Amino acid sequence: MLIGEVARRSGVSTRMLRHYDSLGLVRPTGRTVGGYREYSGADIRRIFHVESLRSLGLSLRQIGRALEDPGFAPSVLVGDLIRRAEERLEREQELLGRLRTVEASAPVGWQGVLRIVELLRGLGSPSAARRQQAVLAPFEEVPVPTELLAAAVLAESDPNVAGALQWALARAGGDGVASVAAGVRAAEVDVRRRAVAAVAEMPGDEATAVLVGALGDADPVVRGQAALASGTRxxxxxxxxxxxxxxxxxxxxxxxxxxxxxxxxxxxxxxxxxxxxxxxxxxxxxxxxxxxxxxxxxxxxxxxxxxxxxxxxxxxxxxxxxxxxxxxxxxxxxxxx
Structure with missing residues (x-):
């Protein structure tokens, strides 16, 4: 079968087939009288093997080794591919979350987008001082999504940064209480403590109701925070x-x-x-x-x-x-x- 027909049936372009030939990955077993590449049934099966391994994320070099080495053990390589795929997924999820945060802020123009991205990068900094600076920076022209502030306050362990986030969340208004209230029911006790501390800084009946619900928490610190805040109200x-x-x-x-x-x-x-x-x-x-x-x-x-x-x-x-x-x-x- 000539290269054009192979390309039509396999879905692999003639350019890629020639590349496979130059690498020695899939070399046609024959040539016509005119010198054209002629592929046998075994060659075509090898093409499909190559494409199958490519779909798993193997490089062409790795594919060549896998097909040529009878003693090749795939377990280590597959495990490495799984880890790489997980890392890619994590990066993609992070990007998706960033895009959704930008969308939720409804920025006017690219300047607004850049300000939200700046805040996201600041909150992701390993430096507590940098995170606090990002929270306290003025964002008058761009409303900061309460979901972003709530997620940050529930994850923040530094007390100074947490205080800045609680202040910003209380000022954000809107559905700030609803955004952080889910943390009061979290399985992790540290998350519940941060959530109650944040709600304690928010005014209104909705925040008070969340605090009352936390009075029966199994953790004495959560109960204490809720009692002090709700009792004051x-x-x-x-x-x-x-x-x-x-x-x-x-x-x-x-x-x-x-x-x-x-x-x-x-x-x-x-x-x-x-x-x-x-x-x-x-x-x-x-x-x-x-x-x-x-x-x-x-x-x-x-x-x-x-x-x-x-x-x-x-x-x-x-x-x-x-x-x-x-x-x-x-x-x-x-x-x-």
Whole structure:
């Protein structure tokens, strides 16, 4: 079969067939009287073998070795090809994500596209300072997609960069809460912590609802972040978690301050006092725990704290009684002032 017919039937161009011949990869077994290449059935089968191996990503040199060496073991080469293919896919996915981010920003003109690409490159920098600089750079003329900021804040481990991202996400408005809320339900505890910290910086009922949902998280840090943020917003459901923080000694001062804020509401004050008194009466409470619980009352309005502290000033635990007596004076002085 002449080269033109082989090209039509195989789909391999005559130019490529001549290239295969020059490399010794597929040499026609015969020549016509006029000197034209003439391919046998075995030659055509070899052409299809070559094309099949090319479809796997092998180079022509690798194909020649595979077809000529009877002892050639494909496992190592195939494994290498798999790794290369995975790397290409990763690069392509990264490019696709970058393009979708640019599209989502709806830039006006190429200047807007370049600004978004600049932000993407900055956020991908190994330098924390460079990432922070990229976040804080002004982008007034180009709206930064909240999805981009949310993905960055959920992945950021540096506290300074995370703070800048939280600030930028809070300013972005729109669906910023929805973009980061999925992180509150992530399997990775670090992602949940970053998500709650970001939502805590966002105003509005939607953010508050996300924080309330995180009060039952299995991780104490997530629960604590959610309790402090939601309690500051007047969420009574945060009381148990805040009291637990006082008991455990984890951010107990901040938790006591938030309990004091909640106690300004008479309807909530009774619940706060009951929860603290219940923990004080628990037989398992150590002296250190009872002191922290006692100290928490000083953050509350005098009308709420005075009576409890006076009772604690008569406590059987001498240390608790001394602390309570001192705090009665502080509370009364604050009320008088």
């Amino acid at each position: 007047g969420v009574v459901a945060a009381v148990p978690a805040l009291v637990a923080m006082v008991v455990e000694g984890t951010n107990d001062v901040e938790a006591a301050e938030v309990l004091g804020v909640l106690s300004v509401d008479p309807g909530c004050a009774e619940r706060v006092v009951s929860a603290l008194v219940e923990e004080l009466a628990a037989g398992s409470a150590t002296a250190a725990v009872r002191i922290r619980l006692t100290q928490a009352f000083v953050e509350m309005p005098a009308a709420v704290a005075r009576g409890v502290l006076r009772r604690l000033a008569q406590d059987d635990d001498r240390v608790v009684a001394v602390v309570a007596s001192a705090l009665v004076g502080v509370v009364e002085e604050g009320a008088a002032g």
